[in-house]
Amino acid sequence: AQKITQTQPGMFVQEKEAVTLDCTYDTSDPSYGLFWYKQPSSGEMIFLIYQGSYDQQNATEGRYSLNFQKARKSANLVISASQLGDSAMYFCAMREGPDDKIIFGKGTRLHILP
Amino acid sequence: EAQVTQNPRYLITVTGKKLTVTCSQNMNHEYMSWYRQDPGLGLRQIYYSMNVEVTDKGDVPEGYKVSRKEKRNFPLILESPSPNQTSLYFCASSLGPGNYNEKLFFGSGTQLSVL
Numbered sequence: 355a356q357k358i359t360q361t362q363p364g365m366f367v368q369e370k371e372a373v374t375l376d377c378t379y380d381t382s383d384p385s386y387g388l389f390w391y392k393q394p395s396s397g398e399m400i401f402l403i404y405q406g407s408y409d410q411q412n413a414t415e416g417r418y419s420l421n422f423q424k425a426r427k428s429a430n431l432v433i434s435a436s437q438l439g440d441s442a443m444y445f446c447a448m449r450e451g452p453d454d455k456i457i458f459g460k461g462t463r464l465h466i467l468p
Numbered sequence: 469e470a471q472v473t474q475n476p477r478y479l480i481t482v483t484g485k486k487l488t489v490t491c492s493q494n495m496n497h498e499y500m501s502w503y504r505q506d507p508g509l510g511l512r513q514i515y516y517s518m519n520v521e522v523t524d525k526g527d528v529p530e531g532y533k534v535s536r537k538e539k540r541n542f543p544l545i546l547e548s549p550s551p552n553q554t555s556l557y558f559c560a561s562s563l564g565p566g567n568y569n570e571k572l573f574f575g576s577g578t579q580l581s582v583l
Contacts, residue, residue, distance in 0.1 A: 363508075387568040399558065399574035406569050445510060447572075454499060454518055454565040455526070456572060460510035 357381065358446055358459035366465045367436055374421070375431040375462050377446035386450035388429040390420065393443040393461075402444075405429055441466045470495045474559045474575030481549055482583050489544040489578050491559030499564030500542040501526070501572070502534065504555040511558065517542055518565040549582040556580075 359378045367373045379388065390402040405413045405420045413420040421430040433440055446459040472493045481487055493500065501516035503526075513526030517536040531553055533545040542561075546553060556579050560572040 360510075385568055387570075389571055391574075397556070397577050397579075399560075399572075399577075401571045401573075404569065404571060447511075449568045449570075452566075453524065454568075455513065455516070456501065456560075456562075457513070457527075458503070458511040460508060 357457045358448055360446055360459035360462050362462045363460070364463045364465070366467055368467050369438060370435055373433045373436050373440075373464065375433075375444050375446075375464065377429045377431065377459060379427050379429060379446075379448050381427075381448065381450050383450045386448055388420070388422070389447040389449070390418070390429075390431045391445045391447065391458075392440075393445065394439075395442070399445075403431065436466050438466050438468060440464060470573070472559055472561050472573050472575040474557075474578055476578060477576060478579050480581045480583065483550055484548050487546050487549060487580075489546075489557060489559075489580070491542045491544065491575055492540050493542075493561040493573070494540065495561065495573065496539065497561040497563055497573070498539070499562040499567075499570075500536065501560050501562075502532070502542070502544050503558045503560065504528065504553075505558065505577075506555050514544070514557075549580075551582045554580060554582045 386407045388405045392400045403415045403418045419432045443461045445461045449456045502514040503511040515534040517523045559575040563570040
């Protein structure tokens with residue numbers, strides 16, 4: 355069973371609009387971390403934002419925020435005021451468990467339209 | 469500068485010719501991992517290591533070997549590459565084990581083509 359599910363293979367969004375990228379996860383471990391990474395066309399993996407399972411507040415980093423709904427096991431990435439440079443592949447990932455496995459979703463390709 | 473150095477950046481080889489992709493980090497991280505990225509499949513973990521001389525299989529270990537003789541290095545070995553191993557490979561490192569709040573630092577990737 356997939357532990358990280360990203361249901362949107364691709365999205366098109368108008369520049370300056372806000373965009374939400376969906377991520378749901380599955381774990382029975384009470385301690386875990388959720389991460390979002392951006393992969394532009396150049397290929398490198400860029401860390402965006404982190405949310406811990408015990409964090410009471412949603413994480414924010416500049417234009418990025420994480421909508422963490424623990425009961426629903428969702429960790430959606432919200433990008434406010436999108437820019438052309440936000441066009442990229444976005445991956446959600448989870449780190450959990452005593453074996454310290456770090457699992458990634460299949461990604462969402464975001465296209466920002468001028 | 470803190471970094472994960474992965475080499476080579478691009479590699480074209482033929483079926484059956486052994487190859488090694490090197491990975492080195494300068495952050496004294498215990499945790500190191502290899503991923504492969506394929507269209508529509510995201511990043512899948514090949515092997516990971518929680519410390520020197522400790523390695524574990526990820527989700528797609530078949531056809532790959534790793535070793536962790538030193539803390540900083542974690543090479544990926546393909547003893548007999550096949551075309552289905554054509555992929556983009558990433559090495560990553562992090563503090564660990566047990567530090568579930570620590571992010572992964574990634575290398576720049578290796579695009580491997582097996583003909």
